[in-house]
Amino acid sequence: MKKKVLSVLLASAMVLSLVACGSEEGSGDAASTGSEASNTTDSAATSTDTGSSDAATTEPAAAEEFVLDNLYIVVDGTLTATVDSGQAEFEAQWEEAVGEKLGHPIDLHINQIDHSGYTSTVSQLLATSTPGEEGYPDAMIMSASMFREYSTTGILWDMADAYANAEFQSRVTLPSVNENMKTADGKLYGFAPTYGNGCVTYIKQSWLDAVGMSVDDIKTFDDYYNMLKAFTEQDPDGNGSDGTYGVIAAGFGKLDEAPFINYMPEFWQGAYPSFYQKDGQWVDGFTEQATIDALARLAQAYADGVIDPDTEEAGTKQAREKFFSNDQSTSEGVFTYWAGTWLRTLTNNMSKNEVDDDLGDDRLVQLPPIKEIKDTWGGYINREAPVWVITDDGDGDNTREQAIFDALLETMLDGDRVQTLWTYGAEDVHWSIHAEEFTTNADDPEKKKDYSYEEGQFHLKQSPNDPNTVWKKNHLDAVLVIAPLTNGYVDNDDLVTKGNQFFTTNCVDAPAAAACETLTNVQSDLVDYKKALMNSVVAGEMTPEDAIADYNDEWGDTVEQILSELNQ
């Protein structure tokens, strides 16, 4: 009898516990999107209502008392204060600074997603949870392409009014960055705190010296191509055998991310293998003669062996690492990559791998845009800026979204404490104004460098995750930001300044990315198809003309539909 009673009790306990585990509402049923009360944010009207509440019943008066005490943001790798690099301190100092500004405590939750899987993870987050659920993003970073796709979904909040009334407006030096992002009817679904930046072509000085060339001699595509051939055939690394290449990039064209052509601009020249506006009309640049010519140039270069074949599958990390690898015998002489801070990062990595140590900060030279680029685009492409977006909970009431704007974006450009956090990171973790001395590479007499700062002098500290390097920046680039810091905190790295100056004097704005419903629906398949065609052409499996004919056969009707939607 005892055993029976015990088994009944045991069974009951397990059943109850299982039922309790499985009883939680909101298992990702998208039908309830936008209709649930927030449990990450409190409102006076809904603080006792954690179930399903119709948005229409929300009392406006109560909504005005909305208090944002939890802020969930989703970021990619551009927040360099990662978990391993002082993110906890950044978060704590942000909460303290913003809490003071808002007059109430606020808890910041950062969900930092791996850069390469960012798009898919964000879509899963948005599809499997609803506004108000823990972890549902209140705000997030989006690339220009991603932003354009989402702008047609109704999931993003129109922040035009909030932006227009923001306190930082009086200090904005580059208003066009965000004004250009407004839709035809004046809606603004994303906020760019910086301008986009772009890529410039870097060449190894030592390789130029080895083949007897100078960057000043590279004026046209023919000059550029001859340089690549020399890097491939004339043993620039001096090891006595072949194996080097002219150039490497993360793909022959980055067809999934605007501005598509920036990793190999010399080959693409005036082509733009996507939808863009030409003389006021949207056109499909992939079918234009300029794209056919660009593909032919790439195919020729691939056949001649001047493009590293790893380019086809390489991501940016792999391409970078091969470029500054300590094994230069299979490396490349040319790499087109981001301007400014990346000039410093590439140089530092070459130094770390003991590549061209004798040249110091002159290891890399920047190639001014060749004639063909100047004659078409006018310069290197300044991409559309990545943006911050705020999710709209769809309740027709803006108080939650405005509160997110005030806490996150308004403070991000306050010119002072919070902007410094986003620009340089946490005080006394990433930067400091206190007197201190430190040494990088203390164990290596050749690379050892001493740093000494006086009390009150702004300076960057050693990187939290690598004491042999000096911290560079956090999320915002001080040079690219649309409203500069007002506290005078400036990091004077000559190389970064030189890189930024070079880019700004040699760049033009990228065309606006296209967005319409059909394009959003077919985008990934379309990009895959174009990428397969591009790679096949470059590998010599088909001619550019055949590739475009194939594309027209397969996608012609869809492209027509997209163009008609865009040109409406």
Add this chain to the structure above:
Amino acid sequence: MWNARGYYLMFLPVFIYVLIVYYWPMLGVRYAFYDYSIKNFEFIGLENFKSMFSTKDFWRAFSNTLQISVIKLLITTFTSVLVSVFLNEMGNMFAKKTLQTIIYLPHFMSWAVVAAIFTLFLSKSSSGFINETLKSWGVISKSIDFLHSKDWWRPIYYIINIWKETGWGTVIFLATLSGINPELYEAADIDGASRMQKIWNVTVPALANTVLIVLILNLAKVMNLFESVFVLYNTRVYKVADVISTYIYRESFMSAIPNYGYTTAVGLFKSVVGCILVLICNEASKRVRGRGII
């Protein structure tokens, strides 16, 4: 039954656990009948299936799945049998055990590592070991883009599978071979049979039943092809390499705004085909060995 009510009561929590953990998630298949993307959840009946059956990429993936899976199964089973017979013939136990251990090892490597190794080995660039070696031997004059060529991808894929799985595949055949009555070999010796004749007339017939069972058991799994393809394929070889699972993955996770309803429909179709294959194999198993697999 009433007398065993205590046992049923004790079984109840497990039953509920199975229902919740294994069967409740299956309710997700209903999304196959919905347009389910961000901020959109609408019942659309069979539209996703109509769309799926009218999509060329889907049929290409379905056809590739069957072709790659079946050919891979036949090749790896054949090589496993071959290696098992050779191992069985080896007299030196130390050499036999050493060889067995060596050929088992690749099975324990993850597909990600295997892909990284072979991608490096087969690379077309100057760091590609195979191409550089073949060129230095004068076998080829121009590097071959093994993993990006539609002609080379499948043969390379099968070779990698043979390298990785043959050793492990020998386990069951070696177990069968160890159970062959030695008197059969002795009788063959008395009849003056050569080694090859003994293999052909004694060993191979003894293995035939096991080979058939292995084939039947694995046939039920032909739709489950993902990781090995995913880590080795690329856009240029989609025509010969894209399989149902990689197609679902791309549509679900590589799109900025995926339609989970559509991908659930494709997944459901794959499950139904897999289920039918299991039932066919079950029936085949009943006929071959007198009992089913489920």
